[in-house]
Amino acid sequence: MLRGLDISDMLIIDRLELGFQPGLNVLTGETGAGKSILLDSLGFVLGWRGRADLVRQGAEQGEVTAWFDLPPGHPAHAVLEEAGLPAGDELILRRINTSDGRKTAWVNDRRCSGEVLRRLSETLVELHGQHDDRGLLNPRGHRAILDDYAGNARAIAKLREAWHALGAARKAAAAAAAEREAIAAEEEFLRHAVAELDKLDPEAGEEAALDTRRRQMQGAEKIRRDVVNAYELLGQGGAETAMGDALRWLDGVADKAEGALEGPLAALNRAMVELDEAMSGVADAIDGMSFDPYELEACEERLFAIRGLARKHDVQPDELAGCADTLRAKLDARDAGEAAQEGLEKAVRDAQALYDERATALTEKRCKAAAKLDKSVAAELAPLKMERAVFQTQLTEEPAGPEGRDAVSFTVATNPGAPAGPLGKIASGGELSRFLLALKVCLTQTQSGLTLIFDEIDRGVGGATADAVGRRLKALAAEGQVLVVTHSPQVAALGAHHWRVAKSVTKGMTTSTVTPLAAEERVDEVARMLAGDTITDAARAAAEALLNGQQGATTS
Template identity: 85%
Template sequence: MLRGLDISDMLIIDRLELGFQPGLNVLTGETGAGKSILLDALGFVLGWRGRADLVRQGAEQGEVTAWFDLPDGHPARSVLEEAGLPIEDELILRRVNTADGRKTAWVNDRRCSGEVLRALSETLVELHGQHDDQGLLNPRGHRAILDDYAGNAPLLSKVRKAWVDLGAARKAAATAAEERAAIQAEEDFLRHAVAELDKLDPQEGEEAALDTKRRLMQGAEKIRSDVVNAYELMGQEGAERHMADALRWLDGAAARAEGALDAPMAALNRAMVELDEAMSGVADAIEAMSFNPLELEETEERLFAIRGLARKHDVAPDDLAGFAGTLRGKLDALDAGEAKQAALQKAVKDAEATYAQAAGSLTEARRKAALKLDKAVSAELAPLKMERAVFETQIDPEQPGPEGQDAVSFTVATNPGAPAGPLGKIASGGELSRFLLALKVCLTQGQSGLTLIFDEIDRGVGGATADAVGRRLSALAAEGQVLVVTHSPQVAALGAHHWRVEKAVSKGMTTSTVIPLSPPERVDEVARMLSGDQVTDAARAAAEALLAG
């Protein structure tokens, strides 16, 4: 419940503090006095998107503070908890607008965003104003309004999930079909390439190994004859034979040399051992350099084949094995594609069936809620002097989507037998106000702690009809709090609390102020609303009669 509103330097308001009460609060005043400015200021502190030029001319910044009662269980408490803001029994909203357009907001003295303010406002205030064509008169919002009335949030959640799942299934099937078509277009190439790669069977690192082997064989061909010649010079016909002969001659002479040949003979024996090791190593080298000339040719052929295939497919030689696996995977996908496609199509049909069931349940719930809403609105129209009018919620098939498969629109017929049509086109100004009031009353039933604001809901009506509108507002206010901006004396007379909005010019500056009215002042104000600038005794008498009920 809105308890107060403090406005500083906003539009034509210098400083204004208002305290509101439960019941029906009415604001009256001449046209242009600034009644709508109060709603602009309230909308500003609640985070609503409105006019940009709010700061009073000559002021550095404008500020609005609003405070609300927040009893236990109020839905605003959940918003505060989710936003990590302090939760108290009193909710204080404050918002500042600087002259250069910057806006800053606080909730219970903690900084917050405009999004948080707007989320709070949905739990605090319900507005019906002169621009309700963006709300109840906009057919695009009627489906959401009906769903809110019906409490269809769980069903809507199922439909949205089913729609997302259906979209994912359709996308998967389409993607698989596109991929399979692309593979089919290159099937001949794939099969030829895989066969060619499988036949060659290149291994990782093989190209480098073949290149090394080839270079070794090419080099061995040039040096092997020199190594063989060296081996022969060390062998039986060379150094080995001569060293053996020398040792034999020395051995025969050693007995007569008195030990003089012992050391040379030992050295010669060691040299023969070293020579044997050298000959063994050279022999191994000769063996390693021995190869079949065809082997060099085969090595070169395979090396060139691997390099040629790598160039053909524009990959590194070491990547040929992995590339073959990739191509083979595409062929496997193609071969298995038909079964996979069938499975994906089945998944699409299953998702379609799930969506159809969820959307059908939502449609049924909407139809039941529509009948209930139509009946409730009709009951509200009778005390508003429109007992012959017909309100109907039409539900027509629509292209399926995340919100279901229904188009919802509120239609009216002002007289039995008259053609029904859109709410905003069929009803006249006075009728439209009453239709909207009846609809608003039905839609807000059961919403606790909500302040209802009506901006000139009685426009276009007068006399007994205006009195009927005022009495319905008064009855509605008995269950909570209603604020009404009105030009109707009948409505104003039924208010439990009455303020007059006045505009004055001082030193070339126009300002607006709001004055709470005492009982005698209320008589004068209602009389002014009845008779205009000249308040007569008859007007005062009529005003007293209205206020007496």
Template identity: 70%
Template structure:
């Protein structure tokens, strides 16, 4: 509910504070008094696109503050949460328009964009009038209005869920088809490459091992000769034999003559023989390693050549060939099992399409039933509004399937039996259009929970009993909510629970607009003015009292 509207330095308003109430709030005044400026100001703070320049002449900036009360389940809370803004029971919107054209907005004292304001406005305010393209006159919203009237939330949820499953299944089939087509295009390459790699079976690290082994075998003859010489120099015919002889001679000398000085060289030669023995064993191991079959060198060179040829062919380092072969085998396996996979995915898509078709058909049937009920309800409202010869029809045509079903919905009217029907704003005249919108809104009132409804001169072009019927329906709409009405009709104004008079005056050579809340005697005079004009007679006051008491 809109609780207050504070306007400063906007057009011909210098300072204005309005405290709105639940129920039917009416604003009256002479043409040009500034009633439209109030709506412009509210639209400005809600982020609507309107006049480019709003700042009052001579002021540096104009400012509008709107305060709304939010119920715990109000949909505006979801918008605030999505925007990362605090959601409280009181929502304060503030927007400033500077004289240089710059605009700045705050939501609960946090900077916000015009786009967030517009998203919030869709949950806060609903404007109806002859130039409204955001509400009932917009055919893009008719399907949602019909669904709200019919209570189709569960059916729509089923359609959206099955549509998402259908899209997912279709995307999976498309991806599998494209993948299989790509594999088929390279089938010959895959089979040849896999056979070639499987025949060679390269292993990670094998290239380095083969290269080392090949180099060793290539240098083996030269290395072996040097190692044999070392073996001879260290062995029995060399150092080991000489050291053994020296040790025996020293030990013999020590046994013949007790000479303590011989013990040290004997011990040293013993240690030297142990080290020489270790060296000889190592040299013999080297000699064993240098033993090779000449055919082994040839085989190593051939295998090394093949590994490197395939690495160049596939632009890989040799160690990656094994992993590459595994990937190719997987792609071949996908090719071999691809047809079965495609068939499985086709069946999954067919199942998803059947589920969507069932859900969409159920929603279409419910919409047709709701359309029949809505048409009857609107027609019942048209007679008291002096549109008893008009025909209201909710048309449904099939469109491309989507998350909201397969139905295009539009509200159409024919002003007389037998006349062609068409969109509301193309067929009906100004006064007729206003009454059509009101009748439709009365029937759809349930979907506007939590919204402040604004009717901008919706009673234009009607009077007498028809205006009274308009006022009664506005009063009914406001019974469980909040309705703001800008009106020139005394019959409508008399139905208001709260009444403001908009007037224009000249002060200090400046034209300013004022808005005054009216008590009962003042309401009598205002409605009398609306009935009689500038000169208010006793008869006009009596008629005004009669309207207020009816």
């Protein structure tokens, strides 16, 4: 509930501080007095998009503060919590507009964005007028209005769950199908690659071992001839033969040399032993260097085959065995994918069935609520002298979405047999006002916590019709708060609280003032509304009768 509004330096308002009350609050005044400026200022502090030139001429900045009662459970608490803003039993909004167009906003003394203000405003205030495109005249919001009226929040939440589950199931099935198609496209390559790898059957470490063996064989081929030549020089006909002959010659004359040859003979014997060991080692080396030429060819072929496959699959040679397993797993996945795909497709069908079931149930609830709303609006139109008009809530099918498959629009036909059309295009100004009021009376039964503002919604009606409009506004205000900008004396007389908006010029400066009216002052204001600028005794008497009649109707 709006409790107060403080305005400084906005358009022709110098400084105003207004305190509002529960019930029906009426604002009256001559055309151009500044009533719309109050609504512009309230819309500014609520973050609504409106006129840009709001700062009073000559002022550096304009400022508006609004404060609201915020009982526990009010929807604004959720907005404050999500935005990380402090909350309590009072909500204070403040917004400044500098002369150069910069805007700054605070919520409970914390800086915030205009978007947060707008989200808060949706829970605090609802504006209705002949040219309002934020509320009942905006077809894009009609489905949400009908759902609020029907109490469909839980059903919509369940349907939204089903929609998201359906989307997830479709995504999983599509991804699996795409993967299967990709595998199928390369199936021939995969099967060939697996067969090729299985045939080669490479092992980890094999490439390094083959490379070592190949280098050994290539090296042995180059040095074996030199080693054999060396062996031949050491063996028979070479060093061994020469040393043997020398040893025999020396041994034959040693006893005649009186010991001079004992040392040389001993050294030769040792040399013969060393030579034998050397020859044995060289012989072993020759044996080790002996290989089948075909072995080198086979070794090279396998080594090159392993390295070639590694390059082909862009892996290290030691990773080829794992590569074969990976490719084989892809083939296995394709073979198993057909059964898995069927399971995913079944999940899509099940999710679609659940969505269809819940969407159909929601459509049925909307149809029942639409019929009920149409009947309720028709009952409200009769006292407003529009008993021949027809209001209809139309449901048409639209593409499925998270909130169902229904498009909702409010249509009217002002006379029997006349074509129905959108609410804002078919009805005239006065008719539109009454349609909006009747609709709002019906819808407000399901809403709470909103301050309702009606901007000249009684335009174009008078007499008994204006009285009926006022009584419905008063009924709306019985359990909450309604602010009405009105030119109708019948409506003004029904207000529980009355303010007069007036314009004055002081020292060449035009300013607007808002004055709360006492009982006697209300008589003069209603008389002005009845008679014009010149208030006659008859007009004053009529105003007293009108006010007394409303008070009597209130107490009876």
